[in-house]
Amino acid sequence: MGEFNRIRVIETGSISAGSHKDYEQAEEVDLVLKRIFIVETGGNSINNVVLTLYVGDKPYFKPNASAAIFDPSNPLNPELNIEVAKGVKVSGRVTNNESAARSLLIHLVYEEA
Numbered sequence: 001m002g003e004f005n006r007i008r009v010i011e012t013g014s015i016s017a018g019s020h021k022d023y024e025q026a027e028e029v030d031l032v033l034k035r036i037f038i039v040e041t042g043g044n045s046i047n048n049v050v051l052t053l054y055v056g057d058k059p060y061f062k063p064n065a066s067a068a069i070f071d072p073s074n075p076l077n078p079e080l081n082i083e084v085a086k087g088v089k090v091s092g093r094v095t096n097n098e099s100a101a102r103s104l105l106i107h108l109v110y111e112e113a
Contacts, residue, residue: 006110015096024091030113033082037107038070048097
C-alpha cells in the first residue's frame with residue numbers, strides 16, 4: 001500500500017446562497033484519489049452544500065453528494081480509491097443551497113499509484 005503523499009487544497013472563496021463554483025485540478029503523475037475532506041472556513045453548516053466530481057469525463061457522484069459526507073470528523077467519510085492518470089483533470093461543481101454564503105476548503109487526498 002502506498003502512502004498519502006499529496007494533498008491538493010482547493011479554496012472556493014465565498015459562494016453566495018443559491019450559487020455555485022466550479023473547480024478543476026490535474027496532477028503531473030499517476031495518483032489514486034483516496035479521500036476528500038471538506039471544511040467550511042467559518043465553521044458553518046454544509047449540510048445543504050452539494051458537489052459533483054468528475055475524473056476526466058467520468059462522473060463519480062450521481063447526480064451529486066452532500067459536502068457533509070466529506071466532513072473530516074465524519075467517521076463514515078468514504079474511502080474512494082479512484083485512479084487518476086497523469087494529466088487527467090479532477091473537476092466538479094460546488095453548489096451552496098444554504099441560506100447564507102459559504103467558503104470551503106476542499107482537500108483532495110492522494111496516494112501514489
